[in-house]
Amino acid sequence: MIIRDAVKGEFQHIKELRLQSYIEHAKKIPRTHWEALKQSILSDEETQEGIERIVAEIDGEIVGTVALFSPEIEAYKGLLEGQLNHPELRMLAVSPNARGKGVAKTLVSECIDRSKEKGYKSMGLHTADFMESAVRLYTSLGFIRVPENDFIPLDDGIVVKAFNIKF
Secondary structure (H helix, E strand, O other): OEEEEOOHHHHHHHHHHHHHHHHHHHHHOOHHHHHHHHHHHOOOHHHOOOEEEEEEEEOOEEEEEEEEEOOOOOOOOOOOOOOOOOOEEEEEEEOHHHOOOOHHHHHHHHHHHHHHHOOOOEEEEEEOOOOHHHHHHHHHOOOEEOHHHOEOOOOOOOOEEEEEEEO
16 A cells, blocks of 8 residues: 555546545534535635645555644634644545555555654544444544534534644
8 A cells, every 4th residue: 555645637537536535424414514515525625725635556546545634724614613723634544445455544544644754743633423433433542522712614513523642
């Protein structure tokens, strides 16, 4: 497995991979929540400066991706303004065909390593209970809940839960 920065020509493929990865959640949540999540998944948001776009490649194929937002970038526009002083992991996605090969764990570890190298003392992320495997992964890697940074983006009761890991 090769972990590397994505190049501009791969951004459309990365969006499609994210959609393939997240589509399984569409039936678990209200349609309006899925549409908002889908819009975020397919956005060009991560192309701005201060966001590292990282991919995992196996046998020449991109099978996983994640975005690492620096603290200077507002990862959740209008929801947590000025509250996050650490890098934030977002949009972790693994191709359904590559699951069980350690891709997600390797991408999260890469984000942790990059955050440490830059001198940060912690890294955060947000997820929701309907992403059961993601919650299990993050807690198994040592992330702890930070409820004061939770938010509810829509009026549907789904809480986007904050997690943090200290180094």
